[in-house]
Amino acid sequence: xxxxxxxxxxxxxxxxxxCRVLVVGAGGIGCELLKNLVLxxxxxxxxxxxxxxxxxxxxxxxLFQKKHVGKSKAQVAKESVLQFCPTANITAYHDxxxxxxxxxxxxxxxxxxxxxxxxxxxxxxxxxxxxxxxIPLIESGTAGYLGQVTVIKKGLTECYECQPxxxxxxxxxxxxxxxxxxxxxxxxWAKYLFNQLFGEEDADQEVSPDTADPELTxxxxxxxxxxxxSDQDGDIKRVSTKDWARSTGYDxxxxxxxxxxxxxxxxxxxxxxWKKRKAPLPxxxxxxxxxxxxxxxxxxxxxxxxxxxxxxxxxxFSRSVETLRSMLADKGDGAELVWDKDDPPAMDxxxxxxxxxxxxxxxxxxxxxxxxxxxxxxxxxxxTTNAVxxxxxxxxxxxxxxxxxxxxxxxxLNKQPNPRKKLLVPCALDPPSANCYVCASKPEVTVKLNxxxxxxxxxxxxxxxxxxxxxxxxxxxxxxxxxxxxxxEEGETEANNSKFLSDFGIRHGSRLQVDDFLQDYTxxxxxxxxxxxxxxxxxxxxxxxxxxxxxxPSAQEDKNVxxxxxxxxxxxxxxxxxxxxxxxxxxxxxTAVGAIISRSQPPFGPNR
Amino acid sequence: MIEKEDSIISEEEAAQYDxxxxxxxxxxxxxxxxxxxxxxxLRGLGAEVAKNLILAGVKxxxxxxxxxxxxxxxxxxxxxPVNNQGQNRAQASLERAQYLNPMVEVKADTDRVExxxxxxxxxxxxxxxxxxxRDLMVRVDQLCFEHNIKVFCGDVFGYxxxxxxxxxxxxxxxxxxxxxxxxxxxESNDGPEAKKTKIDSNETTMIKKTACFCxxxxxxxVDWTNEKAKSSLKHTPHFSTTQSIVFSPFVPLFFPTVLLKxxxxxxxxxxxxxxxxxxxxxxxxxxxxxxxxxxxxxLLPHDFVSYCFSEMAPVCAVVGGVLGQEVVKALSQRDAxxxxxxxxxxxxxxGVVDYFGPK
Numbered sequence: 001x002x003x004x005x006x007x008x009x010x011x012x013x014x015x016x017x018x019c020r021v022l023v024v025g026a027g028g029i030g031c032e033l034l035k036n037l038v039l040x041x042x043x044x045x046x047x048x049x050x051x052x053x054x055x056x057x058x059x060x061x062x063l064f065q066k067k068h069v070g071k072s073k074a075q076v077a078k079e080s081v082l083q084f085c086p087t088a089n090i091t092a093y094h095d096x097x098x099x100x101x102x103x104x105x106x107x108x109x110x111x112x113x114x115x116x117x118x119x120x121x122x123x124x125x126x127x128x129x130x131x132x133x134x135i136p137l138i139e140s141g142t143a144g145y146l147g148q149v150t151v152i153k154k155g156l157t158e159c160y161e162c163q164p165x166x167x168x169x170x171x172x173x174x175x176x177x178x179x180x181x182x183x184x185x186x187x188x189w190a191k192y193l194f195n196q197l198f199g200e201e202d203a204d205q206e207v208s209p210d211t212a213d214p215e216l217t218x219x220x221x222x223x224x225x226x227x228x229x230s231d232q233d234g235d236i237k238r239v240s241t242k243d244w245a246r247s248t249g250y251d252x253x254x255x256x257x258x259x260x261x262x263x264x265x266x267x268x269x270x271x272x273x274w275k276k277r278k279a280p281l282p283x284x285x286x287x288x289x290x291x292x293x294x295x296x297x298x299x300x301x302x303x304x305x306x307x308x309x310x311x312x313x314x315x316x317f318s319r320s321v322e323t324l325r326s327m328l329a330d331k332g333d334g335a336e337l338v339w340d341k342d343d344p345p346a347m348d349x350x351x352x353x354x355x356x357x358x359x360x361x362x363x364x365x366x367x368x369x370x371x372x373x374x375x376x377x378x379x380x381x382x383x384t385t386n387a388v389x390x391x392x393x394x395x396x397x398x399x400x401x402x403x404x405x406x407x408x409x410x411x412x413l414n415k416q417p418n419p420r421k422k423l424l425v426p427c428a429l430d431p432p433s434a435n436c437y438v439c440a441s442k443p444e445v446t447v448k449l450n451x452x453x454x455x456x457x458x459x460x461x462x463x464x465x466x467x468x469x470x471x472x473x474x475x476x477x478x479x480x481x482x483x484x485x486x487x488x489e490e491g492e493t494e495a496n497n498s499k500f501l502s503d504f505g506i507r508h509g510s511r512l513q514v515d516d517f518l519q520d521y522t523x524x525x526x527x528x529x530x531x532x533x534x535x536x537x538x539x540x541x542x543x544x545x546x547x548x549x550x551x552x553p554s555a556q557e558d559k560n561v562x563x564x565x566x567x568x569x570x571x572x573x574x575x576x577x578x579x580x581x582x583x584x585x586x587x588x589x590x591t592a593v594g595a596i597i598s599r600s601q602p603p604f605g606p607n608r
Numbered sequence: 609m610i611e612k613e614d615s616i617i618s619e620e621e622a623a624q625y626d627x628x629x630x631x632x633x634x635x636x637x638x639x640x641x642x643x644x645x646x647x648x649x650l651r652g653l654g655a656e657v658a659k660n661l662i663l664a665g666v667k668x669x670x671x672x673x674x675x676x677x678x679x680x681x682x683x684x685x686x687x688x689p690v691n692n693q694g695q696n697r698a699q700a701s702l703e704r705a706q707y708l709n710p711m712v713e714v715k716a717d718t719d720r721v722e723x724x725x726x727x728x729x730x731x732x733x734x735x736x737x738x739x740x741x742r743d744l745m746v747r748v749d750q751l752c753f754e755h756n757i758k759v760f761c762g763d764v765f766g767y768x769x770x771x772x773x774x775x776x777x778x779x780x781x782x783x784x785x786x787x788x789x790x791x792x793x794x795e796s797n798d799g800p801e802a803k804k805t806k807i808d809s810n811e812t813t814m815i816k817k818t819a820c821f822c823x824x825x826x827x828x829x830v831d832w833t834n835e836k837a838k839s840s841l842k843h844t845p846h847f848s849t850t851q852s853i854v855f856s857p858f859v860p861l862f863f864p865t866v867l868l869k870x871x872x873x874x875x876x877x878x879x880x881x882x883x884x885x886x887x888x889x890x891x892x893x894x895x896x897x898x899x900x901x902x903x904x905x906x907l908l909p910h911d912f913v914s915y916c917f918s919e920m921a922p923v924c925a926v927v928g929g930v931l932g933q934e935v936v937k938a939l940s941q942r943d944a945x946x947x948x949x950x951x952x953x954x955x956x957x958x959g960v961v962d963y964f965g966p967k
Contacts, residue, residue: 032925036921036925039652039683039685039686039921040920040922055624056623056624056626056627058624058663059624059628059663059664059665060627060628060663062659062708065707083689083704084685084686084687084688084689085686085690145631145933300616301634302629303619303622304622305634380627380628380630381627382628382632383659383663383929384929384930384932384933384936385929385933387659387928387929388925388926388929390925391921391922391923391925392922392926392957393922394921394925395923395954396957409957411957413959416944417960417961421960421961422959422960422961423930423950423960424959424960425958
């Protein structure tokens with residue numbers, strides 16, 4: 001096992017055998033961490049992970065083998081560890097840490113919690129639970145060759161949310177729908193299209209030309225007029241894309257011509273857009289078929305890394321639509337598909353649709369391999385980075401358990417040594433931020449929004465859950481009557497969801513008391529009424545430094561992207577259902593020695 | 609030199625190696641797939657390196673160790689299942705090592721490395737030595753240097769660890785750099801401004817580079833008393849005690865030097881069971897080494913010895929991770945290698961790269 005066995009360490013060895021620790025995540029860092037913990041002498045370990053094993057995990061999650069694909073990560077990790085350490089007492093949970101079952105009492109069972117996560121929502125949540133339970137938390141992250149470890153202790157150090165993190169980049173609706181200029185815009189459009197045709201339709205994920213594009217006119221009033229006019233006009237917008245597709249029987253030729261010819265021709269009529277931009281070139285199905293020539297499979301590269309021609313992607317579009325249509329039919333009435341990068345027809349569809357759109361807008365088409373990276377938020381990962389970081393986690397854990405928490409550090413792993421020759425850079429931990437909206441004693445925030453246009457539902461989902469990381473918020477208006485606006489109990493305040501904040505007397509200067517009882521967290525929200533937020537911006541948090549949270553501030557993670565294995569079941573954290581992103585990040589502390597590791601989650605979605 | 613096999617990557621490999629191909633590219637993966645590696649020593653550090661290289665997808669890994677599994681060593685590494693006492697360590701590690709990646713040819717060799725003839729080493733593209741005596745490392749490194757075989761050495765002593773690499777006189781590699789893209793025009797606030805169609809800003813270019821390494825023999829033949837060496841102090845890691853701060857470029861070499869001397873003298877590493885006697889010998893060697901380095905004996909804490917017994921698992925993980933990645937870089941000829949030592953201090957959490965050897 002081996003810790004140095006000189007006299008000072010006998011006491012430490014004893015406390016290692018006795019204490020209980022929690023590992024959140026059994027993936028890249030988690031596997032390495034479990035191994036290090038048992039070899040170091042930790043005896044009582046609980047590990048939780050909601051995910052199942054995928055073949056792409058096997059290059060680094062070494063506790064898993066091919067025969068385990070599809071099984072629970074936490075469960076298999078435990079079994080694997082018992083092979084070389086049968087005396088370890090490991091409890092495995094195939095579950096989400098955000099499940100209310102894992103309340104503050106649960107967390108209080110442990111002397112130490114170690115995160116091995118890959119998404120911010122869970123990190124925020126565990127951060128709050130550990131603050132509430134006053135248990136030390138070791139936080140970590142890796143991406144490619146880079147990694148970071150840090151220690152969070154209530155009252156002593158910054159918590160995970162003390163420093164604002166860059167929010168996910170989003171694109172305005174008009175860029176996605178009218179004037180894409182980068183491949184990513186086309187990829188986002190293709191994912192929206194998938195949802196509109198086969199998945200859960202979302203008003204924020206429109207794919208048809210946007211007649212309310214502010215660029216079409218200098219006069220904002222004009223834009224309003226157009227938007228209203230087109231609503232009344234009975235044009236494409238009124239019939240949902242899915243209904244239209246269904247009415248044609250998902251006819252691939254009709255679909256192709258509508259999306260890649262008719263809609264493009266419509267865009268061309270909006271000539272203001274094309275005065276200084278290269279105009280898009282519509283495609284025609286029949287013309288393309290004439291061009292088609294058999295695709296040579298060339299070279300020794302990966303099949304997925306080839307870039308086909310327009311004809312090839314048209315074929316791919318057609319094939320994938322047919323496959324998806326029949327998958328949908330098989331699921332029965334009212335069924336919806338959920339996009340998954342590891343589901344071949346879903347990935348084919350996005351590859352084809354995105355590429356066709358890129359071609360239309362004069363961008364070089366990309367391989368399936370590259371599109372999968374972007375559409376699927378794939379972050380490259382290797383075993384060695386995780387091995388180093390997991391080693392550092394245990395070393396920090398030992399300091400904490402010896403009572404040497406002042407020896408703890410944030411440690412960065414760089415790709416190359418810095419000018420002071422350091423590859424691993426330890427930095428002193430920072431004290432808590434006085435203004436932190438999570439760990440300050442009476443946290444408060446101020447939010448700018450339009451009280452007449454913000455729905456209660458939007459407040460709950462986009463502001464309290466997404467932006468402020470709550471899982472089950474309860475909201476009371478400080479109006480002297482204690483009016484309950486939102487209750488975390490299901491169904492209690494459902495009737496309020498479709499009403500506007502102003503309907504409840506909320507106006508400029510109103511204060512809302514927001515509680516998340518699971519996280520033992522109370523936040524006071526000051527409301528500032530504002531009528532001229534930027535287009536596509538629903539709210540703004542005052543005090544979000546612009547360089548840290550890139551505009552626009554209201555981030556909307558792509559709700560219908562369930563990356564990762566299809567079998568994994570994430571309990572709903574929003575009323576819209578599946579809400580899981582696989583992208584992870586290394587937190588963005590800037591150190592004196594110049595190692596900035598910052599990874600915003602890849603861009604998605606419009607921001608309304 | 610490692611020839612890139614111009615062959616196809618199978619679907620199985622593409623699926624399994626997907627996340628690393630996205631990081632270091634297909635070319636690098638192919639080169640790895642054409643490389644055979646020898647790993648000597650299957651204690652804590654060796655097991656980590658074995659895992660990392662097998663997962664990376666080398667062609668073959670030969671694990672060489674003559675030692676037997678003891679009750680203690682069965683708790684020291686994760687490849688050996690329990691109840692394998694008395695078995696050869698490499699042999700006992702074989703099954704779980706192979707399970708890590710069936711696409712790699714994993715072998716176990718139970719011979720003593722000192723008895724291996726020169727020709728034995730020549731069948732590999734890279735050789736990695738852990739738990740070896742200084743003399744053996746020097747001999748093998750010399751041999752490999754002459755045959756363009758990459759050599760790596762590493763050890764973990766308690767909270768401390770190091771690795772050394774010798775990639776030969778001229779190691780060629782590539783670095784991927786982003787292509788410079790014109791900045792896009794900012795949108796002005798009053799009315800729509802045209803955006804130019806952007807060129808794809810994700811393009812990169814490969815730049816060829818060369819790095820030169822020296823042999824282990826030369827690296828360790830440091831002249832401690834050289835005035836120039838003493839005064840080249842600016843950004844080098846140092847010991848700090850409550851009394852004074854010592855700057856010396858050689859300080860990071862201190863632990864490996866003392867522990868390798870111990871290993872040569874006793875034929876083994878310090879062992880908790882003979883703590884008192886070993887501690888005494890360690891302090892004696894410490895005194896000798898510090899004197900040779902021209903530093904005062906009382907500059908190190910008296911209990912430094914406590915920190916160098918056994919191999920600490922998390923330290924093995926860190927050193928094994930860095931060492932493993934250096935082997936991958938060297939075999940794939942991609943990205944700048946660390947020249948030529950890496951030192952890790954598990955107490956401080958600091959890891960430094962430094963060069964020792966002729967300029």
